[in-house]
Amino acid sequence: MRSHDVLGGEAYALICSREGVTAREIARELGVDRKRVNQLLYTYPFIRDLCYHDEDYRWYGLIRQGFPHEGLADYCGWYGLVEDFCAAGEGEWLADLERGCRRIGRNLNDTRGLLHSFTDAREVMRGLFADLAECGVDCAGWEVAFELRIKRAKRVRIYADVLVIAPGCAFSLEFKMKDEGDQDEVDQAAKYAPYLQVVLGPQFQVAPALVLTRAADLYDHVSATGGVQVAVVSPDLLFNVFDERLGFLG
Numbered sequence: 001m002r003s004h005d006v007l008g009g010e011a012y013a014l015i016c017s018r019e020g021v022t023a024r025e026i027a028r029e030l031g032v033d034r035k036r037v038n039q040l041l042y043t044y045p046f047i048r049d050l051c052y053h054d055e056d057y058r059w060y061g062l063i064r065q066g067f068p069h070e071g072l073a074d075y076c077g078w079y080g081l082v083e084d085f086c087a088a089g090e091g092e093w094l095a096d097l098e099r100g101c102r103r104i105g106r107n108l109n110d111t112r113g114l115l116h117s118f119t120d121a122r123e124v125m126r127g128l129f130a131d132l133a134e135c136g137v138d139c140a141g142w143e144v145a146f147e148l149r150i151k152r153a154k155r156v157r158i159y160a161d162v163l164v165i166a167p168g169c170a171f172s173l174e175f176k177m178k179d180e181g182d183q184d185e186v187d188q189a190a191k192y193a194p195y196l197q198v199v200l201g202p203q204f205q206v207a208p209a210l211v212l213t214r215a216a217d218l219y220d221h222v223s224a225t226g227g228v229q230v231a232v233v234s235p236d237l238l239f240n241v242f243d244e245r246l247g248f249l250g
Contacts, residue, residue, distance in 0.1 A: 008044030009198050011037065015051050016061030017201065023057065046198050049152030065201035068143050069165065077101040077147030082129055082164075083140035094118060097146055104149045120213050121146065121162055121175045124235040131239045137248050142166045150199070158192045158199065169245045170204045172196055179214040181232055183225070186210055190224035209233055209241050 002010075011026050027037040041047055041059065053059045064070040073079035077100035078093065085093070097118055101108055108114055125144070132139045143165035150158040162173040174189035189210040197206045208230050212218065215234035219241075222232050231241045243249050 004040070004044070007032065007036070008040050008047065009202075011040045012044065012046045012051070012061070012198060013065060013201055015047065015059045016063060016065040020054070020058035020060055022059070026059075045155035049156040050150075050199070063199055065203075067165070067167070069200065072143070072145065072148075075104060075148060075150045076145040076163075077104060077106055077149075079143070079145045081140065082142045082144050085144050086126065086129055086140075090119065090122065093122065101147055104147070105151070106147055106149055117175065117177060118146070120177055121173075121211075124175070124211060124213055124238065125162060125164075127235060128238050128242070132242065132248075135239075135248055139166065156195065158195045160192060160196070163196070164242075165200065165204065166242070166246060168204060170196065170200050170206045171241065171245075172206060172208045173211050174209070175211050175213060177213050179212055179216075181210050181212055181222075183222075186222045186230050186232065187224045187226075189230045190226070190228040193228060205245070207231070207241065207245050209238075211235065211238060 007030060010030055014026055014029060015021055023034055023037045023041060027034045030037070050062045051059055052062070062071050062074070068081070078097040088096070094115065098108065129139060145163040146161070148158065148160040148163050150156060160172045161175045164171040164173070172189070172193055174185065176185055189208045193206045193208040197204070200206065208228065210230055210232045212232065213235055216236055218232065218234035219237040220232045221229050224230050231244075233241055
């Protein structure tokens with residue numbers, strides 16, 4: 001018998017990939033009885049926090065599963081396609097990111113340090129997308145988000161410095177302006193990957209990475225507490241994290 005969490009994730013995926021679905025339809029597609037579905041609809045955290053129903057009790061997701069993920073922008077400091085990101089100047093992009101962070105409730109008290117970290121991450125990502133383009137990878141239509149903050153009640157809380165969603169795989173990148181990482185930072189990079197997996201949907205595999213922006217010639221895999229494998233990488237080798245999952249180089 002499938003566990004509550006497994007069925008909850010399946011029900012959540014059905015809701016977020018449809019234009020309205022009833023409990024009866026969910027029960028039929030999952031092959032379980034209506035009573036169990038009703039329990040999921042009102043107790044599974046992702047459904048409680050990130051779904052809603054209309055007056056006819058048809059259920060909808062606040063973040064759609066598909067490509068692109070409609071609604072995801074509502075939880076990001078900056079969200080767009082890679083082509084939008086690469087076309088934006090630094091000043092324009094940073095101003096948009098600051099406005100977005102305030103909108104989602106991101107604390108900007110340490111403005112100087114945060115802006116430095118934002119521009120640091122921006123330069124790394126621009127370098128990555130340039131490397132991909134040089135290798136003939138068409139990434140213009142990929143989704144990219146900075147400062148993803150999903151905070152709904154006390155049940156679903158997800159954070160990511162940068163999220164890149166490519167066909168079949170999503171990369172959750174934790175940035176540190178350091179040349180060495182520690183276990184706590186590896187654990188931090190891994191922490192939200194299982195939750196992102198639920199939100200983005202079963203058609204995407206979530207890959208966490210810790211990017212140390214002051215390091216060079218670094219590419220390793222480290223086990224987080226709990227067993228999730230995290231790529232620990234310097235900016236010059238970040239391309240390899242994407243190639244490992246998507247196989248550009250064959």
